[in-house]
Amino acid sequence: NSEKTLQLVIVGFGGMGSYHGQLVEQAEGIAVRGAYDPIEYRMELASSRGFRTYESFEAVLSDEEVDVVLIATPNDVHKELAIQALQAGKHVICEKPVTVTGAELLEITEAAEQAQRLFTVHQNRRWDEDFLIIKDLMSQKKVGDVFQVESRVQGANGIPGDWRQLKAYGGGMLLDWGVHLLDQLLLLTDSKIESVHADLSYILGTEVDDGFTATIKFKDGLTAVIEVGTTNYIKLPRWYVKGTEGTAVIYDWDLSGEIVTRNREVEHVEPTPIQAGKGLTKTMAPPSEESTIRRPIEKVEDLSDSFYANLVSTLRGASQQAVPNHEVHRVLTLIETIFESAESNGVIIKDI
Ligand code: NAD
Structure with a gap:
């Protein structure tokens, strides 16, 4: 043109x-x-x-x-x-x-x-496929009403580079990967945050955090666990989502994972006890094949413009910017609150 x-x-x-x-x-x-x-x-x-x-x-x-x-x-x-x-x-x-x-x-x-x-x-990770799948799954209620979402990235390579290990440069993993995971989280619900409890890790002995775990409770009842680690030789799934009708998991960037939901067509099937360690359990027995539906993770179609396509169109007056500054500000308020919670080892009750 x-x-x-x-x-x-x-x-x-x-x-x-x-x-x-x-x-x-x-x-x-x-x-x-x-x-x-x-x-x-x-x-x-x-x-x-x-x-x-x-x-x-x-x-x-x-x-x-x-x-x-x-x-x-x-x-x-x-x-x-x-x-x-x-x-x-x-x-x-x-x-x-x-x-x-x-x-x-x-x-x-x-x-x-x-x-x-x-x-x-x-905030390029707003376009990540794994995130878009979880966003779609939650808004479409594919596992019912989601009451817990866990989002993690874990590596075993420590904090990369030079300046990322120094406070004066704005280093540390909360400000590095944390900002992505928290930005994504705030797009998953319209609800405000009610409270935050967090712990930063200093396993590597750097002056900045090498990882963190934050439990964030929203006013609508959703609880999120967000975790970044750099000393994880075995990692947990990228996403683990629990809803009233089922559970979803995405293991990794390759989008491997599955969605398991309750089969509403089948009457309640009494679980058979399983041997668990030196005891028996019915409570922790897996749900029966016939009472559940298992589906693989499927990609969702993303019709939104890429970051740069949106920028060009916004500067031409034809679009709104894809990453509004007030949303970025809210993520920073959340990060400040995570630091505050970690420092006091306390739950911070705050409307965010
Ligand atoms: P880097 O160390 O590889 O590169 C930074 C460069 O900036 C260096 O070449 C350095 O010489 C230069 N520099 C330093 N001070 C400067 C100044 N005053 N003016 C001009 N140049 C200067 O770091 P990086 O990994 O490329 O990270 C850069 C930024 O990108 C950081 O803010 C980082 O958080 C961000 N980042 C974002 C993503 C993402 O996925 N969005 C991924 C990696 C890094």
């Missing part, structure tokens, strides 16, 4: 910055104009990808051809770079976690409002 191709510059050309290069190349209506990173070798990589290189952040901002600045630096500098870019008249995409506190995010959104420019956060 005849609309102008938006020109984007990648600021921070590390792992994620270079991945954004690929994402933008796959999108229509937007192109990578160049990249800036203070590390020489990163600029050589950008140059080998065919991207123009800038010698400073100020040079990016004074290039009038630049419409959008993508910030993929360590977390501690997101705020200052975002505000400067907005004040220079650029639209800004920022990597997650956008900031460490909700108050810092509000400083950015205020600057965006004043500059009349778009500011948005790359």
